[in-house]
Amino acid sequence: MGLPLKYNVRNLFIRWRATAATIAGIALVVAVYVLLQALAIGLEKSSRNTGYPLNVVIVRKGSTAESSSQITREQFRFIKYLPQIARDKNGNPLVSSEVVVLINLPRKNGDGEAHVLVRGVSPAGISLRPQVNLVAGRWFVPGHREVVVSQKLASRFANFDIGSSFKTAGATLKVVGWMDGQYSAFDSEVWMDVDEARAIFDRENYSSVIARMLDEQSIGAFTNRIESDKRLPLRAIRETEYYASQTKTAVPIKILGNFLATAMSIGAIFAAMNTMYASVGARVREIGTLRVLGWRRRTIMLAFVIEGAFLAFIGGIFGCLLALPLHGYSTGTVSFDTFSEVVFQFRLTPGLLVRGMIFAIIVGILGSLLPAMRAARLPVISALKSV
């Protein structure tokens, strides 16, 4: 096995022009596949990375987004004093009643407008989310028309610099700070005081309520209490679960990625086949010699398949290297869950890179299978005679 293998691998470098083109082709296919999957992973990661384990979100039963949920003030007062809710050092329950509104704002580069999710939070709302930190400026003051925007959104929308302001619903909102949500869904939000938000957007009711539970056991008791009460048309769900279920946007990206990879790989398989056939065709006499020396058909076939796989393996490595610089790069599109702009990052996980390499090797094997069979089937005598 040693000789044919070494012979095949070295051959790749002799016919370097065709080899290089095929490697580059496979590299690009792998890069496209890895990048699109990295996008889907990034989206899922940002929603799965959101929430605090002991927090519970309460929304209206049947609503699929916070912006279409409604909780009346009476309902909120009832929820607020349930015994499972943790309290701060002054004895006040750790609860935030919130209002979620979508507003249309111009993009930074003048490229149209998009929806931004504005969340009005109670004073406790900030400490309920330890993930969210202020990175510049200061927090908004309750009662003032001030907002804190995510730093990642600030680079995508006009008028989101600290000190600038924008108009919506007849009110002027001043940006006083930038926050960072540590790659969570909060990176796609704008926060302000809940009562100001209710006043400006003319909302009688709240959209959702966030509550911190005393401990793990309280979560079950609390959700049961809410769901079993016929007077409350509400649903309580663990905050982490609530965000983790928001995966509608990632699905079409994954489908697109798989589809493109399949379609492009068909082209790449044809190209690899071409290279391998040429490589076999040019070496007919040498293959005959190997056969005469005693190497068996299946050894020769295997050697050629390995040659194809090795070719694709190098292509795969280049593809991954090509995609790697985009790891962590921020991008954004419309979320199908919230209907607003969602900012997320390309995430190239080790598992994904392994999948990309496997994908490349499959392309290589499929592309070299037929040429390898041809090499193995060559009749010895006529192969030796061929010029």
Next chain:
Amino acid sequence: MTIGGFILHNALRNKRRAILSVLSVAASLFLLVMLLVTLRELTVPPEEVESALRIAVRNKISIANFLPARQRPIIERIPGVVAVTPFTWFGGKYKNEESLSFAQFAMDVSTLRQTWAELNLSDEEYKAFLSDMRSCIVGRITAEKYNIKVGDKMLLTSTVFPIDIELKVAGIYSGTIDDRNVLFHHKYLDEMLGNPGTVGMWWVKVRSVQDMPRVIETINKTFANTSAEVKAETERAFQLSFVSMWGDIKVLIHSICSVVIFTLILVSASTMSMAIRERFRELAVLKALGFKQRELFALIFAESLGLAMAGAVLGVGGAWLVFSHTEIMKYATHGIFITFEVTPRIVARSFLVAIMLGVFSAIAPAIAVAKMSVVEGIKSID
């Protein structure tokens, strides 16, 4: 043997390679067409003739915010306005489905035919719809998908409002650009919600194209500085406002298109030069026989272009047959892409890429042939 026959024989001499080259070009061009159509669907929503006379009026904050119903008589009084209808998204889940699969809108049925003149609905069905407040009409695509017949009942659970409604199907309509929606009486929605006095948005039908700019301006001005400021725009502008929400996805598809084209050129160029290199000796013989440099170039270019064009006919033609003559994409994407039309422009662009491909692939071998000396060429094996 004619020159044409000579080229053809040469191109097909190694049949396997010729077929593989054509197929790899075809597969890539098929993909390219598909990406271009996707991009077009994302950035240029389909347009209908009637839409030039319709104005969309939404809350200035965003479409997700309601408008007060009291705005209606004010809009109706503006000269040039023919009809006004409220249009409220119900966001209902059908039966026990997990997610929303088609949209339902509450509207004023009495203005249906004026506002959407292109909508086909028989007179009996329209009368039945008009007379029964708890009825609805269903778009052809949705009716076919769920096998809904006139007289059936539809149960819808709203994700926007805290209600369920049951609607009787009064008719099946077609003829709009997207025959998927369910339309029902706004009065019924108001009744179910206890008359909240709000609507999702307004559609305004205008008398003539000349009236459009003035009516749009008047609507915007009328509600400026009120508690519910509006944004009125043409149907086209309204649709395009959704396009910019896609954000970086457009850029992404653009870059994938470029990568596909680049890969294509790379791979075909390599195949072509492989084919020419194999024939160095013959080309040297031709040179020795007195064929001129440019005749040899012509041979190489013709062969390369021929292979690329064969691939283009197969790939682009195949895409055109599949996408413009079947509704495969509509089902594959669960209705995200409705028309998925391969336009002449896209066909032309793809063929242009194929021509480029043929020319680029021939350059390297042509240079090699030009440089080669006859003696060297004849000596070369393989």
